[in-house]
Amino acid sequence: MKPRYERPGVTDGSTFVSFLRCEDGFDFAWHFHREYELTLITGGSGTRYVGTTVERYLPGDLVLLGPELPHTYASSQWSEAAVTQFRHDFLGPGFFELPQFGAIRSLLSGSARGLSFAATPELQADVARLPRLEPAEQTVRLLDVLSHLGTQTPAPITGAGYAAAPSxxxxxxxxxxxxxxxxxxxxxxxxxxxxxxxxxxxxxxxxxxxxxxxxxxxxxxxxxxxxxxxxxxxxxxxxxxxxxxxxxxxxxxxxxxxxxxxxxxxxxxxxxxxxxxxxxxxxxxxxxxxx
Missing domain, CATH: 1.10.10.60 (Homeodomain-like)
Known part of the structure; x- marks a missing residue:
């Protein structure tokens, strides 16, 4: 009955995975993983569960979830999402500790509570295209997306009193x-x-x-x-x-x-x-x- 530990389908030595999830309905599957997860809803509607926060999702819903944060999406109708899961060191150990990546570092730190973005159509389009790019271009585009998200003012999803996996x-x-x-x-x-x-x-x-x-x-x-x-x-x-x-x-x-x-x-x-x-x-x- 506890959330399953989910291991993304990272293959060929890659450090992240990006895919299009398209299903007749998203089943309630409470889970967590050690990767960050960037999800854009590109079709359908339903309910998003993150930690102890329950909210409706609609097309354009864009969230970044930190590692170990339990979550799931549930719907009784067709839904589609562009999902990218990546590790903190997907560009190498210490990469985001470099001074020029301070905004991304803060973004990733804040994702421990989950972050919801009111993103522009252009930024949503960039996130939606990630699953369709070749690996090299995909890597560059993901860094660009994170850079743009680092300039946004997102809304925390979980309350200040919630901390993922205290024990x-x-x-x-x-x-x-x-x-x-x-x-x-x-x-x-x-x-x-x-x-x-x-x-x-x-x-x-x-x-x-x-x-x-x-x-x-x-x-x-x-x-x-x-x-x-x-x-x-x-x-x-x-x-x-x-x-x-x-x-x-x-x-x-x-x-x-x-x-x-x-x-x-x-x-x-x-x-x-x-x-x-x-x-x-x-x-x-x-x-x-x-x-």
Missing amino acids: TAVRDRVDVICRHLQQTHTEPVHLEEIAALVHLTPTSFSRFFRRALGCTLTDYVNQLRVETASRLLTTTSLPITEIATRSGYRNLANFNRRFRELKSMRPTEYRSAHPAATLSPYDANVIGLPR
Whole structure:
């Protein structure tokens, strides 16, 4: 039940790999690895899980994740992503310690919490093309992309209270909890039952969860439920009352309050601001990829 350690398909002595991931749906596969991961969503929509942060992804979503940071993408529809995984020393030991690479060094350090970028179409196009380049050009282009990202002001993904893999025992417990809640958050969540999954008393569990994740169990469950509601709001015409119920809320007023806390707008406003048209695949003409 814990996240699997994933080893990227690095071959022929290379120090990084870049590939296009295109599937009918991204399965929930909680994992981590020792490589940095740069991911651009080029088509489809779904939910991105990074550490304990749960957010919707759409075409153009660009993130950089540091080593050992548990993550996954999940969707029930076709999705496509350009993924590049690389080691810290992919250009040689000490390369990024050189003075001229201070911005990239800071970028890589900040990726320990995961970084989300509001990148220009040109930069997105460069990231999307990486899987299609020859190795030498791919290496140069990746360095160029990292250089450009180093000039951006990204948003940290995980909260300040979250630190990846504080210990194997803690991480294993967190992973059991997160996977279980991903599958069951739309049903009533009882503290006693969740605590029993990791063999803790409710009181001990509450302390453990806050220390390990930087938030309460209620806070995390609300993240999951609000993201489920966001998906339903933008992909269905269901009435708000039914969306609230399907997302795990039995009280409409509580649903509206929690949704506004996390999205800074009411559910009806969110639906109006995210029409179904925004879920179309990323424009292939912009990034030069065949459909």
